[in-house]
Amino acid sequence: MALLLSPRWSWCAETGLRERPHILVEGDRIAAILAEPPSMDAERIALEDGLLLPGLINLHNHAFSAPLFRGLADDIAPGALPGHILFSLLMPLGDLVAEIMDPEEIGDAVEMALLECLMTGTTAMLDIWRPQQRAFIPRARALGLRTWSCPYLFTRPNLAMGADGRPEWRGEDASEASFDFVMRLFAEAHEGPDGLASVGFGPHGPDSNSPELLRRVDRAAREMGALVSIHCAQNPLEIAAVEAAHGRRSVAHLAECGLLRPGVILGHCMFATDEEIAQVRDAGAAIASCPLGFARSGRAVPLARFLASGVRLGIGTDGVTLDMVDELRAAAVLARTQSGDPSQGAAERLLAAATRDSADALGRPDLGRLTPGSRADLVMFDLSAPRYQPVWNPLRALLTNGAGRDAHTVVTAGRLRVAHRTLLRGDAAAITRRGAAAIARVWAEAERRGAIPAAIAARRAAA
Ligand SMILES: [Zn+2]
Numbered sequence: 420m421a422l423l424l425s426p427r428w429s430w431c432a433e434t435g436l437r438e439r440p441h442i443l444v445e446g447d448r449i450a451a452i453l454a455e456p457p458s459m460d461a462e463r464i465a466l467e468d469g470l471l472l473p474g475l476i477n478l479h480n481h482a483f484s485a486p487l488f489r490g491l492a493d494d495i496a497p498g499a500l501p502g503h504i505l506f507s508l509l510m511p512l513g514d515l516v517a518e519i520m521d522p523e524e525i526g527d528a529v530e531m532a533l534l535e536c537l538m539t540g541t542t543a544m545l546d547i548w549r550p551q552q553r554a555f556i557p558r559a560r561a562l563g564l565r566t567w568s569c570p571y572l573f574t575r576p577n578l579a580m581g582a583d584g585r586p587e588w589r590g591e592d593a594s595e596a597s598f599d600f601v602m603r604l605f606a607e608a609h610e611g612p613d614g615l616a617s618v619g620f621g622p623h624g625p626d627s628n629s630p631e632l633l634r635r636v637d638r639a640a641r642e643m644g645a646l647v648s649i650h651c652a653q654n655p656l657e658i659a660a661v662e663a664a665h666g667r668r669s670v671a672h673l674a675e676c677g678l679l680r681p682g683v684i685l686g687h688c689m690f691a692t693d694e695e696i697a698q699v700r701d702a703g704a705a706i707a708s709c710p711l712g713f714a715r716s717g718r719a720v721p722l723a724r725f726l727a728s729g730v731r732l733g734i735g736t737d738g739v740t741l742d743m744v745d746e747l748r749a750a751a752v753l754a755r756t757q758s759g760d761p762s763q764g765a766a767e768r769l770l771a772a773a774t775r776d777s778a779d780a781l782g783r784p785d786l787g788r789l790t791p792g793s794r795a796d797l798v799m800f801d802l803s804a805p806r807y808q809p810v811w812n813p814l815r816a817l818l819t820n821g822a823g824r825d826a827h828t829v830v831t832a833g834r835l836r837v838a839h840r841t842l843l844r845g846d847a848a849a850i851t852r853r854g855a856a857a858i859a860r861v862w863a864e865a866e867r868r869g870a871i872p873a874a875i876a877a878r879r880a881a882a
Pocket of ligand 1 (some may be wrong): 650
């Protein structure tokens with residue numbers, strides 16, 4: 420049956436703000452945007468204070484990390500851990516997951532994270548994950564999320580502390596195995612534009628992948644029409660390692676390896692110079708910036724510089740928060756504090772980044788828009804709560820005062836997934852219980868083995 424959504428307002432980057440539209444969905448597409456409701460047979464949802472947007476796109480995420488490190492990796496003073504957080508918490512906990520969690524348990528934890536994404540208005544997500552998280556794909560499909568899975572590729576998969584205290588990539592050469600994994604997964608699970616699940620390449624970074632592997636990824640991705648996501652210029656150590664090994668910085672190195680072009684999404688570019696950002700822009704690659712993840716460790720991503728450059732920009736949550744409304748608000752605040760200009764990071768600009776521009780970065784102009792013929796991935800926020808009222812401008816109300824949990828209706832591929840803030844297929848409470856239990860078991864085992872650093876263990880709330 421057709422679906423008719425009748426919000427108070429709708430907005431997309433192409434058509435701007437409309438009042439009292441009726442959005443007709445047939446099949447997996449937007450069939451029409453009407454001024455009057457049609458008299459046809461259709462499932463109808465009308466919301467007096469509803470703001471309908473293209474579904475939000477999370478352009479850089481690690482869903483499984485969010486519950487695994489929730490509350491553990493926050494508020495850590497410099498020097499409070501025995502070494503870098505990577506060595507003293509993140510890697511050991513990741514190793515423990517690989518050792519004790521079975522694929523179903525990992526799937527349970529991932530599904531809880533994906534549920535949070537969907538329930539807060541995200542309809543599409545690029546997620547970079549390790550092979551043991553393969554359950555990501557069926558769990559996301561069951562919830563109705565549109566996903567790009569970009570499994571990690573590594574030449575040297577193990578990060579260890581070198582003699583000089585700097586991180587070093589070590590281990591057996593994993594180039595072949597990680598490349599083969601993506602090729603197999605692509606053959607088995609990539610559905611393309613008519614399905615919900617897509618598969619791409621996720622080489623971890625320019626320091627952890629050999630130039631040979633990066634070039635091989637480039638060639639294969641072009642042939643297959645697959646996306647590439649790679650961390651780039653995310654910290655000074657990465658840039659220094661690339662410079663030492665190849666005599667050029669990360670952005671120039673990726674260009675040399677074929678990975679600065681449309682179809683490539685660079686995670687972070689936190690330490691990219693203005694010239695490098697311009698080079699990314701001119702090459703047609705995109706940047707996915709994740710403000711809250713860096714803010715957690717006391718750093719501000721260069722949002723104002725990204726916006727001023729005109730580079731294709733998307734926003735991601737990096738497995739730190741999963742709520743895109745929170746992340747967009749952080750982006751707006753950063754752009755303003757960095758530029759001293761309160762007009763920077765306007766609601767329209769950031770919502771365009773999280774919808775149309777991210778869709779274009781994914782090579783999917785059929786997404787991220789409210790235009791007839793576009794795929795119907797939609798979110799309707801309910802602005803009736805006191806925090807929004809009265810409404811002068813609904814976009815500013817959402818970005819300044821809003822919360823992802825006010826997502827009232829979520830549609831992907833033309834199908835209702837959330838209505839009246841309720842998950843339609845699946846039991847949200849049961850998914851949450853299972854996911855939390857899976858992570859709690861890892862935490863308990865980590866505590867038992869003394870794998871949680873003392874400074875973090877000490878602030879555990881009493882059970
Ligand atoms: Zn990342």
